[in-house]
Amino acid sequence: xxxxxxxxAAQRTExxxxxxxxxxxxxxxxxLGLSETPEAxxxxxxxxxxxxxxxxxxxxxxxxxxTPSTLxxxxxxxxxxxxxxxxxxxxxxxxxxxxxxxxxxxxTLEGGLTRLWVHVADVAALVPPDSPLDLEARSRGATLYxxxxxxxxxPDALVEQAGLGLAPTSPAxxxxxxxxxxxxxxxVDVVLTTVRVTRLTYGEAQRRLEAGDPAFVALAELAxxxxxxxxxxxxxTIDLPEVRVKADEAxxxxxxxxxxxxxxxxxxxxxxxxxGAAIFADDNGIPLPFATxxxxxxxxxxxxxxxxxxxxxxxxxxxxxxxPGPHSGMGLDVYVQATSPMRRYLDLVVHQQLRAFxxxxxxxxxxxLASHIAQAVLNADGTRQAERLxxxxxxxxxxxxxxEREWEAVVVDRRGPQVTLLIPDLAYDLPLTSxxxxxxxxxxxxxxxxxxxxxxxxxx
Numbered sequence: 144x145x146x147x148x149x150x151x152a153a154q155r156t157e158x159x160x161x162x163x164x165x166x167x168x169x170x171x172x173x174x175l176g177l178s179e180t181p182e183a184x185x186x187x188x189x190x191x192x193x194x195x196x197x198x199x200x201x202x203x204x205x206x207x208x209x210t211p212s213t214l215x216x217x218x219x220x221x222x223x224x225x226x227x228x229x230x231x232x233x234x235x236x237x238x239x240x241x242x243x244x245x246x247x248x249x250x251t252l253e254g255g256l257t258r259l260w261v262h263v264a265d266v267a268a269l270v271p272p273d274s275p276l277d278l279e280a281r282s283r284g285a286t287l288y289x290x291x292x293x294x295x296x297x298p299d300a301l302v303e304q305a306g307l308g309l310a311p312t313s314p315a316x317x318x319x320x321x322x323x324x325x326x327x328x329x330x331v332d333v334v335l336t337t338v339r340v341t342r343l344t345y346g347e348a349q350r351r352l353e354a355g356d357p358a359f360v361a362l363a364e365l366a367x368x369x370x371x372x373x374x375x376x377x378x379x380t381i382d383l384p385e386v387r388v389k390a391d392e393a394x395x396x397x398x399x400x401x402x403x404x405x406x407x408x409x410x411x412x413x414x415x416x417x418x419g420a421a422i423f424a425d426d427n428g429i430p431l432p433f434a435t436x437x438x439x440x441x442x443x444x445x446x447x448x449x450x451x452x453x454x455x456x457x458x459x460x461x462x463x464x465x466x467p468g469p470h471s472g473m474g475l476d477v478y479v480q481a482t483s484p485m486r487r488y489l490d491l492v493v494h495q496q497l498r499a500f501x502x503x504x505x506x507x508x509x510x511x512l513a514s515h516i517a518q519a520v521l522n523a524d525g526t527r528q529a530e531r532l533x534x535x536x537x538x539x540x541x542x543x544x545x546x547e548r549e550w551e552a553v554v555v556d557r558r559g560p561q562v563t564l565l566i567p568d569l570a571y572d573l574p575l576t577s578x579x580x581x582x583x584x585x586x587x588x589x590x591x592x593x594x595x596x597x598x599x600x601x602x603x
Contacts (some may be wrong), residue, residue: 161295185595195239196540196594197291197392202534205525208283209294214276216301219268219314222502227317227375228339231358232262234308235409237387238344241293242286244317245410245482246340247305251363256329259365261416262315262338264305266484267494272507277491281515283427284522286486288530290390290537292449297485307486316494318416318481326368331419332499349403358408366411373414378474379439381455383448384567388534394544395537397569413482414473420493421477425467430509432489432516434478435468436461448565449581452555463489463516465509488519493529535597538571542599543592550603552581564601 145374181204184509188537189195202209232248244264249257268505270276280296287294295302307313321329343351385400417434439457444452458472470478484491492515499506507515544547554577556563562579564587565572579585591600 163555170365179216182264182401182595185251188401189595195392195409197390199289199533199536201264201536202287202289202294202526202529205527207287207294207522209287211294212276212279212296212298214279214298216298217269217275219265219304222268222335224314225317225334225336226261227260227336228312230260230339232260232338232340233348234340234342235345235348235405236342238346239320242295242302242485243306243308243340243342244485245413245416246316246338247362247409249358249365251361252321255324257361257365259320259322259412259415260317260364261319261412261419261482262307262313262317262336262340263416263482264485265306265316265335265494265498266301266305266491267316267498268295268314269301270491270495272495274537277300277495280488280491281519282522283520283526284488285526286523287526289533290388290395295485296488302485308342312337312339316497318419320419322365322368324364324368326365326372328419328422331422333423333501334403335498335501341439345401345403345405345409348405348409352408359405359408362412363408363415365415366408367410369415370407373474376474376482377438377471379454379458381451381458383451383455384565384570385594386538386570388537388541388567390537390540395487395540397538397541398566399570400522414475414478417478417481418473418475420481420497421467421475421479424479424497425477427500429496430465430512431479431493431496432463432465432512432519433467433468434461434473434480436470436472439469447582448553448567449555452563452565456556463520465512466514478494489516492516492519493562532597535571536594538569539592539594539597539599542569542589546590547588549586549588552585552587554579554585557581573601577603 228412230248230250232246234243234246236243242582246262248260252258270280276297283296286296303309307315315338317334319332323329348359352363387398387400389396421433430586437459441457443457467477469476479493479495480487480490484494484513496506533601550568552564552566554562555565560576562577563572563586564575585603588602589599590602
């Protein structure tokens with residue numbers, strides 16, 4: 144790659160636009176004497192000091208929105224709601240979470256039943272279908288979570304108004320399931336409510352569980368029973384390392400994500416909420432973006448990282464469609480994603496459809512819903528890919544800052560002479576030529592980080 148070290152302002156602008164994928168690549172690269180790849184443009188920008196290593200190009204390349212939405216947010220409408228403020232609910236999230244959109248609580252019923260309530264911020268009350276806010280959210284598909292910033296699918300003002308636990312009481316769309324001790328659902332319902340929510344971190348909730356707090360013990364018991372039922376129906380639990388990646392101009396930090404039991408409890412409650420909402424919609428003929436998944440292609444046994452990696456590879460992609468169908472990976476006959484309407488557009492659509500039914504309106508029909516699903520999935524895919532590539536970029540910055548560190552890696556796959564290594568402390572995988580069998584633990588150093596190519600060399 145050769146070029147003059149001195150570029151005029153117009154050329155610099157062209158190079159920056161090229162790196163974002165928005166100019167005629169052939170013309171600009173030919174004029175600058177570069178190979179025709181975004182990676183080459185990225186490398187040039189770094190070499191000339193026009194970009195720092197903290198900057199990532201992936202959101203721009205993939206057309207993900209990188210500016211916050213500033214559309215006006217209406218107030219909540221005055222309407223009848225079931226008052227559940229006598230029940231203390233808990234919004235349990237990672238420390239620093241800024242968009243609390245779900246909360247859980249239980250109440251004891253007669254006959255040995257426990258009612259699980261999953262309250263979700265009533266975002267659809269503020270974002271009706273085809274409103275400016277809805278069209279903006281649909282164009283984004285999902286909130287963009289980057290290591291150095293978060294770009295909301297919806298305006299920050301809406302999160303402040305609708306987030307659970309940010310005010311003494313909150314409007315919610317609430318999903319209830321009446322469950323027996325084995326986790327079977329005797330009844331499900333969806334209602335508009337007013338709720339009282341306390342915000343907790345996973346660590347705080349875990350301490351309350353370990354102290355025997357009845358509210359958290361009840362949630363844990365329901366979660367264990369639910370998981371056992373789903374696993375009996377073929378649900379797959381995949382446990383691979385997860386990390387939190389944070390970055391700024393000064394550097395990047397990668398931290399393994401703690402997995403206290405309360406994280407599983409909350410995840411299981413959200414799964415139950417999605418199942419309950421899907422049952423309610425199916426019973427009442429409400430078209431929703433139902434999440435479906437075909438059965439795994441093969442059965443993988445074992446619990447090691449190699450088995451977990453192989454099990455994930457057997458999963459088919461989740462499809463979203465207006466009619467119900469089974470979700471094999473969840474072990475459920477019907478399922479929707481319903482608990483993150485501030486962060487995922489299809490969750491918002493679920494709420495819009497349920498709310499229309501609950502308030503006597505007309506839910507969107509299946510054909511129109513299918514077009515909304517296709518657009519949202521396409522846009523969300525770009526957002527998720529931008530997140531993945533940006534996390535990899537900043538993970539490599541973290542690696543480059545400590546070239547002498549030895550990393551522990553596990554061989555999780557083999558294809559001929561090449562293996563795939565997984566570094567648990569980074570949740571990072573890379574190829575290597577090696578004869579080591581799957582499951583082997585290898586210690587290695589990482590060197591020659593190439594940020595534009597997202598590459599690194601492993602040295603045993």
